[in-house]
Amino acid sequence: MQRREFIALVGSATFAWPRIARSQQSVPVVGFLNGAAPELYTKFLSEFRRGLNEMGFVEGQNVAVEYRWAENHYERLPELAAELVRRQVTVIAATGTPAALAAKATNTKIPIIFTTASDPVALGWVASLARPAGNMTGATQLNMELGPKRLELMRQLLPDAASIALVVNPTNPRVAEVQTRDAQDAARSLGLQLQILQASTADEFDKIVAGLSKRSVGLVIAGGDSFFLSESTILAAITVRHAVPAAFLGREFTAAGGLISYGGSVADSYHLAGIYTGRILTGEKPGDLPVYRSSKVEMFINLKTAKALGLTIPPGLVIAADEVFE
Numbered sequence: 001m002q003r004r005e006f007i008a009l010v011g012s013a014t015f016a017w018p019r020i021a022r023s024q025q026s027v028p029v030v031g032f033l034n035g036a037a038p039e040l041y042t043k044f045l046s047e048f049r050r051g052l053n054e055m056g057f058v059e060g061q062n063v064a065v066e067y068r069w070a071e072n073h074y075e076r077l078p079e080l081a082a083e084l085v086r087r088q089v090t091v092i093a094a095t096g097t098p099a100a101l102a103a104k105a106t107n108t109k110i111p112i113i114f115t116t117a118s119d120p121v122a123l124g125w126v127a128s129l130a131r132p133a134g135n136m137t138g139a140t141q142l143n144m145e146l147g148p149k150r151l152e153l154m155r156q157l158l159p160d161a162a163s164i165a166l167v168v169n170p171t172n173p174r175v176a177e178v179q180t181r182d183a184q185d186a187a188r189s190l191g192l193q194l195q196i197l198q199a200s201t202a203d204e205f206d207k208i209v210a211g212l213s214k215r216s217v218g219l220v221i222a223g224g225d226s227f228f229l230s231e232s233t234i235l236a237a238i239t240v241r242h243a244v245p246a247a248f249l250g251r252e253f254t255a256a257g258g259l260i261s262y263g264g265s266v267a268d269s270y271h272l273a274g275i276y277t278g279r280i281l282t283g284e285k286p287g288d289l290p291v292y293r294s295s296k297v298e299m300f301i302n303l304k305t306a307k308a309l310g311l312t313i314p315p316g317l318v319i320a321a322d323e324v325f326e
Contacts, residue, residue, distance in 0.1 A: 027064050028281050031084030031092040031110075033099040035070045035077055036230035044270040048093065051274020057281060070099075072200075072227045074171045077102035085110060091280040093273055094138075096226040097175050100125065104136060111286040113276045114138035115269040117224030118175055120291055129291040137286040139272040140293050142264035143223035143249055147179055148186030150247040150262050154218045155190050157245060157260070157311055164218050165195040167208065169225045179222040202231055206238050213242040221248040223263050232256070245309050254300035254325060259309070260317075265296040298322045 032048075034041065049059060057063040066087055068080035081102040084092055091111045094103035100114035104125060114125065115138055126132035129140075154164050166183045168176035180196055187194035195217065199205040212219055221228055221235060228235065232250055236258035239246040249263025272292050279289060299317070302325040306313050318324060 027062060028090040029064045029066055029087065030277055030281070031087065031089035032065050032067045033077065033081055033084060033092060033094045033103055034068070035072065035074050035096050035098040035226035037071045038067065038069050040230040044095070044267055047267045047271040048095070048274040048277075051271045051276075052278050053274075055275055055278025055282070057278050063281065072230065074098045074226075078106055081106040091277055093277050095270065095273060096229075097123075097224065098172055098226060100136070100138075101174070108135060110135065111280045112136045112138075113273050113280065113286070115141070115266070115273050117141045117143035117264070118178065119144070123174070126291055129293060131287070132289065132291060133287045135286050137289045137291055138276060139269040140291060141224070141266060141269050142294065142297060143266075144175075144178060144182070146249070146263050146297065147182055147220070147223060150220050150223070150249075150260075151183055151186045151192075151194075152190065153260060153262055153317075154220055154245065154247050155192060156314060156317070157306075158218045161192070161216075161218055163193040163195060163215075164220060165197050165208075165212055166220050166222060167197045167199050167205065168222045169200050169227050170198040171200045172225050172227075175224055176222070179224070183220070183222075200227060202234050202238070205231075205235055206242075209238050209242045209244050209246075212244050217244075219244050219246040221246060221253075223249045229266065232258075240305065243309060245305075245311060249298075251298070251300050251323065254302045254323075257302060257305055259302055259305050259311075261298070261300040263298065264294055265298055268294045268296045301325070 059065050070076045077098055085107045092103050093113045094100040095115045097116045097118050103112045120126045125136045168179050184194055197208045232253040233256040236253045236256035240257035245259045247260045248258055249261050254261040299321045300323050301321045
């Protein structure tokens with residue numbers, strides 16, 4: 001479904017839904033499940049609420065939200081999902097692949113709205129993007145597909161490098177496996193050796209980046225993981241401290257000193273998840289709502305970091321960037 005068609009579809013029902021919501025005698029409850037920490041997701045929560053508001057729902061007025069955060073301890077997600085099921089929430093917004101996996105494993109009846117950078121069909125969440133059929137639907141980002149592109153960008157910035165490192169989160173194995181396979185294929189096509197490194201905490205990340213600084217190896221941080229996303233400013237600061245050129249996704253990483261960011265818009269997917277959550281609250285079925293595939297891609301470049309690393313950013317990349325930090 002094209003974005004224009006999606007917005008038109010949303011708009012066609014906007015006038016009816018607020019009246020339905022006001023007619024409810026009890027306030028519906030949304031369960032919000034995420035693998036990270038709330039203080040690091042302010043921007044994304046704002047987008048989720050904006051989507052809800054566009055559908056006529058305002059938190060604290062005609063809808064309540066029960067939040068469950070795993071604080072980057074993914075092993076807690078199944079119990080947190082079970083809490084929401086016991087709470088008998090109307091719908092679960094499971095943002096991020098680990099949260100959606102836990103929500104699906106815990107519940108097959110309550111509607112689940114997901115955000116993910118993975119393929120929901122391959123994961124068995126939906127029958128197809130156009131016709132999900134079950135109790136799950138949501139929004140996908142391009143961050144898994146764009147992983148090889150970040151590797152290619154590092155190749156452009158480090159033309160003499162024989163090796164590039166990819167860091168994945170071992171506590172998110174299903175995603176890490178796909179990221180590793182795709183990166184290995186891309187590395188072979190680029191004539192690069194690929195080192196696969198693992199980190200699930202900032203301390204672990206610090207140690208592996210410190211090791212790379214001694215070998216002049218560029219680093220690509222795998223996208224599509226809640227830990228990396230929520231800690232992006234900390235991870236960027238670590239790469240700056242060890243003078244390691246690194247690529248990730250999102251403005252926050254580059255604004256904090258990371259060299260380059262390239263990826264799909266996570267904020268866009270949260271906004272769309274808020275819209276779909278609102279549609280479920282008005283009585284629509286998840287199986288009837290096509291999975292929305294966000295096509296918004298953003299690139300950010302930190303020229304100050306490039307200069308400190310002795311790197312030259314190709315003019316074409318600078319022109320193409322959504323924002324350049326100097």
